[in-house]
Amino acid sequence: MRRFISVVLLLCAFPAWADMHDELYKAAGWPEQRGHFTEALRAAQQRYQNSLPPAVFQALVNNSNQRFAPQAMDQRAEASLRQALARPQPALAFFQSPLGRKIVAAELLATRADQLARNAQGLPKMQASDTRQLLIGHLARALPAREAGAEVSLAIAGVAADSLSSMIPGLLGGGSPQGLLEGQRERLEQQIGADLDNTLLYVYRELSDPELEEFVAFAESADGQAYYQAALAAVRAGLAVGTR
Template sequence: MRTLLAAVLLMFTLPSLADSYIDLYQAGGWPQQRAHFRDALSSAQQRYRNSLPPAIYQALVDNSNQRFTAAGMDQRALAGLRQLSDPQPALAFFQSPLGRKIINAEVLATQREQLAQYAKGVPRSQAGATRRELIGQLSQALPAKEAGAEVSLALASVAADSLSQMMPGLLGGGQAQAMLDNQRQRLMGQIGSDLDNSLLFVYRELSEAELQAFVDFAQSTDGKAYYQAALAALRAGLAVGQSSASLAP
């Protein structure tokens, strides 16, 4: 019986182990970033505690917890990542020593303690012309301002989503979408205005040679394909603008 059970479990496990998209999801630091988002969500919920009536606050907590379950976010984001036709080049890059160093730097930057320490902005970085040029190329190649805007919108929209559920019709679909689009553009402008300095800080431990290799990957056909799929995966995982009801399994 024990042997039969092991064989059954093995049949269900092998496809997952052989799934390069799941490997890329892990290597890209997605589970850690999702956990950090959940930390930020918890902080956002606490900020609303004293400014909303108890019933609305509880609806906010319940709805946002339902919307942003770990399993749901992983499932939606992984489905978005599968838009990438060939995950192997990106997987090879992020499993390399340089790739792991990049992901570690990105994961560190979104930890609760780091976000609290630099809530008013990261310090101005001193860098030479070559390093600034490389960072400038990265800021053009990476969808950093788009990703930052989506995360900010996801955190900000939890209250609006709860109010809409309690008072249907409060915002018409077209009006709500227009507000989201305007807010998205505003956030992207804010993030983009200081993006180079932010990236200088996040990747401060990378040498110029490592930055050049990072730029080469980000600007390559494979790198562009990965970051396009990664942005789609992020948007799918956060599901900004979608009702909680539409995300129910």
């Protein structure tokens, strides 16, 4: 009887445990960030409309809509997060905390379409104390912001290159679109890294120094690093990096 009760309790607890990844995915703002990416993609498509022949533009739209279908992106990213992050509990607890919610809100605000348009010519130069600069330096090294930012840029550029290559063979000089884009990854990461401290100072400007210190402590911890490395893998999965 005792063994039966134990099995029943285990079966009751398992779905809650298994759903922690889904809770984490939502608590960390992934669905909203994917929505912001979709908005940015639509804006990028429109920028190409006046500079490409109609057939090429339509191919670009079709390719990008297929590759970046919202539901498929969420499914790929969440599946990758499940596979890469064995213990979601610490990250979930952090992002469900008042500080975690404040961090997610700051990140979502920074990637909203109106904010991206507002800062299209560059972010304002942020002033900060030596202590805050030191904390931001630690955060810049702990977060995979360079890599994730480069992947987003390459994903959008890759759709355009694929579309142009398929419609106009030989346009890229015989090289594969992905091969050419791979050469840009390091350059993009360097560009992002050059202004990363100022970007993070701007994004997290509403965090107090103690809050920023607590954020750094989580990001640098073993659990934080496990989450952020899994998050980078999830970004790449959601963007279908390497599938074109």
